[in-house]
Amino acid sequence: xxxxxxxxxxxxxxxxxxxxxxxxxxxxxxxxxxxxxxxxxxxxxxxxxxxxxxxxxxxxxxxxxxxxxxxxxxxxxxxxxxxxxxxxxxxxxxxxxxxxxxxxxxxxxxxxxxxxxxxxxxxxxxxxxxxxxxxxxxxxxxxxxxxxxxxxxxxxxxxxxxxxxxxxxxxxxxxxxxxxxxxxxxxxxxxxxxxxxxxxxxxxxxxxxxxxxxxxxxxxxxxxxxxxxxxxxxxxxxxxxxxxxxxxxxxxxxxxxxxxxxxxxxxxxxxxxxxxxxxxxxxxxxxxxxxxxxxxxxxxxxxxxxxxxxxxxxxxxxxxxxxxxxxxxxxx
Amino acid sequence: xxxxxxxxxxxxxxxxxxxxxxxxxxxxxxxxxxxxxxxxxxxxxxxxxxxxxxxxxxxxxxxxxxxxxxxxxxxxxxxxxxxxxxxxxxxxxxxxxxxxxxxxxxxxxxxxxxxxxxxxxxxxxxxxxxxxxxxxxxxxxxxxxxxxxxxxxxxxxxxxxxxxxxxxxxxxxxxxxxxxxxxxxxxxxxxxxxxxxxxxxxxxxxxxxxxxxxxxxxxxxxxxxxxxxxxxxxxxxxxxxxxx
Ligand SMILES: Nc1ncnc2c1ncn2[C@@H]1O[C@H](COP(=O)(O)OP(=O)(O)OP(=O)(O)O)[C@@H](O)[C@H]1O
Ligand SMILES: [Mg+2]
Numbered sequence: 001x002x003x004x005x006x007x008x009x010x011x012x013x014x015x016x017x018x019x020x021x022x023x024x025x026x027x028x029x030x031x032x033x034x035x036x037x038x039x040x041x042x043x044x045x046x047x048x049x050x051x052x053x054x055x056x057x058x059x060x061x062x063x064x065x066x067x068x069x070x071x072x073x074x075x076x077x078x079x080x081x082x083x084x085x086x087x088x089x090x091x092x093x094x095x096x097x098x099x100x101x102x103x104x105x106x107x108x109x110x111x112x113x114x115x116x117x118x119x120x121x122x123x124x125x126x127x128x129x130x131x132x133x134x135x136x137x138x139x140x141x142x143x144x145x146x147x148x149x150x151x152x153x154x155x156x157x158x159x160x161x162x163x164x165x166x167x168x169x170x171x172x173x174x175x176x177x178x179x180x181x182x183x184x185x186x187x188x189x190x191x192x193x194x195x196x197x198x199x200x201x202x203x204x205x206x207x208x209x210x211x212x213x214x215x216x217x218x219x220x221x222x223x224x225x226x227x228x229x230x231x232x233x234x235x236x237x238x239x240x241x242x243x244x245x246x247x248x249x250x251x252x253x254x255x256x257x258x259x260x261x262x263x264x265x266x267x268x269x270x271x272x273x274x275x276x277x278x279x280x281x282x283x284x285x286x287x288x289x290x291x292x293x294x295x296x297x298x299x300x301x302x303x304x305x306x307x308x309x310x311x312x313x314x315x316x317x318x319x320x321x322x323x324x325x326x327x328x329x330x331x332x
Numbered sequence: 333x334x335x336x337x338x339x340x341x342x343x344x345x346x347x348x349x350x351x352x353x354x355x356x357x358x359x360x361x362x363x364x365x366x367x368x369x370x371x372x373x374x375x376x377x378x379x380x381x382x383x384x385x386x387x388x389x390x391x392x393x394x395x396x397x398x399x400x401x402x403x404x405x406x407x408x409x410x411x412x413x414x415x416x417x418x419x420x421x422x423x424x425x426x427x428x429x430x431x432x433x434x435x436x437x438x439x440x441x442x443x444x445x446x447x448x449x450x451x452x453x454x455x456x457x458x459x460x461x462x463x464x465x466x467x468x469x470x471x472x473x474x475x476x477x478x479x480x481x482x483x484x485x486x487x488x489x490x491x492x493x494x495x496x497x498x499x500x501x502x503x504x505x506x507x508x509x510x511x512x513x514x515x516x517x518x519x520x521x522x523x524x525x526x527x528x529x530x531x532x533x534x535x536x537x538x539x540x541x542x543x544x545x546x547x548x549x550x551x552x553x554x555x556x557x558x559x560x561x562x563x564x565x566x567x568x569x570x571x572x573x574x575x576x
Contacts, residue, residue, distance in 0.1 A: 034572070068571060073428060073567060074571060074572060094431040097430060097431045102426075102429045104425050104429070108425055108426040109423070109426075110421075112350050112353035113349055117346070117349055120345075121342050121345070121346040122430060123342075124339060124342025125339050125342050125427065125431070127339065127431075151353075
């Protein structure tokens, strides 16, 4: 699995510090209702410092509402949370907001002001010292130093997104919330934002990333949660795949086997099989044990093996599988 | 965390910088005062040059009243824009995500409206006085400068502006449509002006005491308005109402 070892080592490092005080976010049974409709309900999770946490879900799942609730913009209907070590209450709003930042779904820049003027305003709102230095660092980290004097209205969508990211970095947030940072961007601009998030991650910034792009979550996040009003699943992307799908091997052979039942039935690792267009898919308890045994048995039976490989399930498969269940569950 | 002047200044400076490039604001600040200064000057110029007639007093009173329309109406259109305008641009959410308090946000907005509009109102009054001195007949001109006219005018200009600003911002914070907010704000800017008009036309017997009472009432609104508006400033409604 590509990229997995690196992710594992990071997760291992962050799980070394399980003390509750060390969590960037702890959320317990949090709900928000608008009238009698729940935007999200009974959501609980924890995010460690330095972790990149993906918050996945379809349109209307409650992602933005969750971010706004944790960012003290709206009050939860029930449940508790701590954000950057501070209890989520109305009175703590200003101190929580001083320690976090949110990049909202739309950049919300003052289009008639220059990039520099926009950032100066926010440096003032955060009461930062060394305004010039901070703005310069933030602009450098999003590669926009040379556009500081341009009016924001003259920038492309991708560049505006980067200014919004620079704005969110100004106060060195303990937790950075990114609400669909790549929505509406072309592949090149998306790649740029991904690279930026990657480098923030290297610097140990805690990131809460909402998205409905699965490859984005898979690529960038240590752990993901899948939300659809309620929290459906939470874990490392590879864990989720394993939890949701039985492990299996895809076998391709040149010609169908005549005594298939005999050959496969003799292998204790194989729990079941079905025929596919080009061969078989076998349910196995452990692919690492089953694959060599299977290869030997097939060769002995005279089959021409084209390939034996573990079936790959992407996070997208996990997601669709889950939400499919949702849709089915909602049917009368 | 206490009230931060720095955050207030950040809002005010941002706002003033934005005005420079905002056609709507430039238009409002240039066009409305010009509109409202033409009538009073015309009144002066056509006033009868007969010494100390009641008609002359009425004419002068009317033109001075017109001059007070500027500090009442110009700030109210800008104040009405202040919150709902940002909401419509989508720039309110990023601001409310910072540690800013409603009071700081509102005072910053109010100062940004007050500074240019009071300056403009005084400038227009200066132009009016100059026109009276230079072009009106000596009788009319001395009627303008007689008694406490000028002083009252100088005093009521910022007082009326303050009323219009707070009422306008309050309306802006609660409405979801810029144009409706502006129409309502202009209407709401008129009551204090109406009281002055009633005194001017002797419907209410004018007296120094009454004028002072009105001034004190306006002063209280102007200095405490931010608290009242902060109390009706609903962060959640402002954020979640912006959907769409
Ligand atoms: N102000 C509001 N009033 C009523 N319902 C609301 C309000 N804001 C959000 N909702 C509802 O709450 C649910 C969650 O909305 P939210 O915007 O959090 O979803 P989301 O996951 O961010 O979706 P998207 O992917 O489209 O951004 C939706 O059903 C939405 O209609
Ligand atoms: Mg959303």
